[in-house]
Amino acid sequence: MNNYVSDAVIRRLPRYRRYLKKLQDQDIQRISSKELGEIMDVTASQIRQDLNHFGGFGQQGYGYGVAELDQKLEGIMGLDRTYTMGFVGCGKMGQSVIHFINGNEPNFKIVALCDNRPEMIGREIEGIVVQDKESFRQRMRTGIDILVITAPARIAEEVAGDISGTEIKGVWNFGHTDFNVKGVKVINVHLSDSLHSLCYYINHPD
Amino acid sequence: MNNYVSDAVIRRLPRYRRYLKKLQDQDIQRISSKELGEIMDVTASQIRQDLNHFGGFGQQGYGYGVAELDQKLEGIMGLDRTYTMGFVGCGKMGQSVIHFINGNEPNFKIVALCDNRPEMIGREIEGIVVQDKESFRQRMRTGIDILVITAPARIAEEVAGDISGTEIKGVWNFGHTDFNVKGVKVINVHLSDSLHSLCYYINHPD
DNA sequence: TAGATTGTTAATCGATTAACAATC
DNA sequence: TAGATTGTTAATCGATTAACAATC
Numbered sequence: 001m002n003n004y005v006s007d008a009v010i011r012r013l014p015r016y017r018r019y020l021k022k023l024q025d026q027d028i029q030r031i032s033s034k035e036l037g038e039i040m041d042v043t044a045s046q047i048r049q050d051l052n053h054f055g056g057f058g059q060q061g062y063g064y065g066v067a068e069l070d071q072k073l074e075g076i077m078g079l080d081r082t083y084t085m086g087f088v089g090c091g092k093m094g095q096s097v098i099h100f101i102n103g104n105e106p107n108f109k110i111v112a113l114c115d116n117r118p119e120m121i122g123r124e125i126e127g128i129v130v131q132d133k134e135s136f137r138q139r140m141r142t143g144i145d146i147l148v149i150t151a152p153a154r155i156a157e158e159v160a161g162d163i164s165g166t167e168i169k170g171v172w173n174f175g176h177t178d179f180n181v182k183g184v185k186v187i188n189v190h191l192s193d194s195l196h197s198l199c200y201y202i203n204h205p206d
Numbered sequence: 207m208n209n210y211v212s213d214a215v216i217r218r219l220p221r222y223r224r225y226l227k228k229l230q231d232q233d234i235q236r237i238s239s240k241e242l243g244e245i246m247d248v249t250a251s252q253i254r255q256d257l258n259h260f261g262g263f264g265q266q267g268y269g270y271g272v273a274e275l276d277q278k279l280e281g282i283m284g285l286d287r288t289y290t291m292g293f294v295g296c297g298k299m300g301q302s303v304i305h306f307i308n309g310n311e312p313n314f315k316i317v318a319l320c321d322n323r324p325e326m327i328g329r330e331i332e333g334i335v336v337q338d339k340e341s342f343r344q345r346m347r348t349g350i351d352i353l354v355i356t357a358p359a360r361i362a363e364e365v366a367g368d369i370s371g372t373e374i375k376g377v378w379n380f381g382h383t384d385f386n387v388k389g390v391k392v393i394n395v396h397l398s399d400s401l402h403s404l405c406y407y408i409n410h411p412d
Numbered sequence: 413t414a415g416a417t418t419g420t421t422a423a424t425c426g427a428t429t430a431a432c433a434a435t436c
Numbered sequence: 437t438a439g440a441t442t443g444t445t446a447a448t449c450g451a452t453t454a455a456c457a458a459t460c
Contacts (some may be wrong), residue, residue: 008427010406014399018382032441044441045429052443060435060442077402078409096302100397104382108401146404169408172401176224176310185407187400191306193220194393195314195378196283198352200216201391202375203284214451238417250417251453258419266418266459 005053012050013077015040020070032063079107086112086144086168088159089151090120090130093174097150102126108146112139116155133158141166149173211259218256219283221246226276238269285313292318292350292374294365295357296326296336299380303356308332314352318345322361339364347372355379 019040023031033044040047051057051064057072058064074080085101087094090113101108113128114136115121121132131139140147140162147168149156156175163171163181171186173179178188225246229237239250246253257263257270263278264270280286291307293300296319307314319334320342321327327338337345346353346368353374355362362381369377369387377392379385384394 005410006427010403011399013406014396014402015384017402018399034441043429045431046427048441048443049428056443058442061440062436063441077406079402079405083405083408092302092305096298097397099298104398105401145408169411170404172404178221183411185404185411187404187407189395189397189400190220191303191395192310193217193224194395195311196220196223196285197216198376198378198391198393199285199289200219200283201393202289202351204211205375205389205391212451240417249453251455252451254417254419255452262419264418267416268460269417 009050009053013073016047016050017070017073017077020066020073023066024070028066030063030065033058036064082107082109083145084109084111084143085146085148086110086114086136086140087148087150088114088136089149089155090115090123090125091150094148094150095125097148097174098126098128112136112144114139116151137162140168144168146170146172149175151175153177215256215259218248219279222253222256223276223279223283226272226279229272230276234272236269236271239264242270288313288315289351290315290317290349291352291354292316292320292342292346293354293356294320294342295355295361296321296329296331297356300354300356301331303354303380304332304334318342318350320345322357343368346374350374352376352378355381357381359383 033047037044037047054076057069085108110128113130115130120130123130153175160179160181173188239253243250243253260282263275291314316334319336321336326336329336359382366385379392379394
């Protein structure tokens with residue numbers, strides 16, 4: 001019930017949920033922080049601390065109800081509702097993220113696509129017609145919760161400027177630059193960065 | 207020159223490099239930690255602390271040479287050599303990562319592809335023939351530095367078991383489960399997790 | 413030399429872990 | 437009730453920031 005929640009905690013929430021799903025698949029109905037900690041390779045203390053930011057979901061002497069905790073976390077992250085998405089960039093990366101969302105994320109509905117290349121305009125990708133930048137700019141103003149950037153940096157920068165004043169609440173950015181838009185949360189995926197860190201570890205084993 | 211380097215520092219290294227590249231594009235040849243901190247939105251202190259884990263790359267009264275620092279970081283991350291890559295899974299996600307690597311990461315050479323589906327076997331993707339699991343298992347033993355997992359969780363788990371004893375030094379995992387292989391560094395990308403954290407932020411603005 | 417800015421030590425801040433009283 | 441395990445406070449640990457002497 002604490003007010004401030006650190007980024008470190010927020011980044012762990014989806015992971016808790018992944019493990020809770022797995023437990024449900026195994027028909028396990030309750031779990032203690034100790035057991036869960038062993039499975040997830042974190043301390044029981046951290047689990048209890050993390051969860052208590054949002055309320056007391058456990059029961060002394062018993063542990064946590066797996067399904068109940070999963071549902072609470074779903075609510076905390078707002079995954080008990082749907083989000084509309086618009087894509088900027090429908091190249092290989094864009095198409096694969098579109099496919100990923102449609103196949104794995106039922107709470108996210110893709111409602112608009114945009115691409116710069118004339119040969120892409122008017123084409124349908126998984127049932128949605130690709131728009132040009134001008135008509136997308138219009139479409140973008142209302143009814144899109146999350147903007148997904150899967151376009152080259154130059155185009156991403158252009159679009160960033162158009163976000164203010166729209167209903168967009170979050171940006172999921174696969175581009176290679178960081179960007180900040182006031183009033184909108186941006187998550188930068190940065191594939192290159194994670195690959196390059198991997199190289200660091202490869203060259204500095206311990 | 208310090209021996210232990212925390213994950214937090216390692217994750218920041220690629221980001222420093224991105225900004226140094228940008229500075230080079232603008233023909234800026236030197237920069238102080240103060241200026242760089244302002245551009246990157248971090249403290250000058252953090253930059254100096256981070257870099258000094260690896261040596262004194264700056265000069266008092268002057269700052270850092272942009273090209274020189276970039277080159278040092280390249281060396282630290284081992285990006286002055288090439289890495290061979292094998293892909294497990296050649297679906298939409300796999301193909302898009304293959305395309306991403308070939309288009310953006312000259313230090314990474316894709317040398318082997320694998321897919322489970324009969325209709326994929328023998329097909330060529332960006333010049334590389336897709337192998338079945340059995341022949342890939344053989345191929346995997348030598349000459350692959352990094353294994354990229356872009357296959358469903360079930361297949362990822364199978365492959366994980368075959369890694370020990372190969373020359374593979376790192377795994378770049380796009381699957382939806384965490385996994386650990388002893389002696390091999392694994393970086394889990396977890397697209398869902400980052401999307402779900404974004405939802406948390408959308409629902410808890412401040 | 414004087415000014416600037418590093419490299420590095422010390423102080424602060426925040427996150428993780430440990431401990432334990434509360435309680436199911 | 438006794439045992440188990442939470443929720444929560446206190447202790448520890450690590451990372452970030454500030455300060456400053458070294459030095460280009």
